[in-house]
Amino acid sequence: MDEETVERVRAAVRAIPPGETASYGEIAERCGLRSARLVGRILAEDGHDLPWHRVLRADGSCAPHLAQEQSARLRAEGVLMVDGRLPRELRAR
Numbered sequence: 001m002d003e004e005t006v007e008r009v010r011a012a013v014r015a016i017p018p019g020e021t022a023s024y025g026e027i028a029e030r031c032g033l034r035s036a037r038l039v040g041r042i043l044a045e046d047g048h049d050l051p052w053h054r055v056l057r058a059d060g061s062c063a064p065h066l067a068q069e070q071s072a073r074l075r076a077e078g079v080l081m082v083d084g085r086l087p088r089e090l091r092a093r
Contacts, residue, residue: 009042016054060086
């Protein structure tokens with residue numbers, strides 16, 4: 001993966017305002033990528049300084065291995081999960 005792709009993904013994640021979320025797929029689409037998994041890989045490798053917690057799975061759930069920390073960070077921004085997921089009406093913005 002090239003540096004330009006990484007920077008596009010980083011910029012898209014940085015652009016998510018506090019209290020809002022986006023899915024990995026939405027970020028991929030904004031960046032002209034075919035793979036939501038590539039977004040996840042970039043965040044895992046180079047996203048520690050980004051608001052990574054604002055990026056959710058397509059079903060509105062947190063990344064399983066980070067679910068507690070991710071939901072706590074979202075809660076601190078006023079985003080409340082219901083049964084471990086962002087309510088559907090909040091996902092369709």
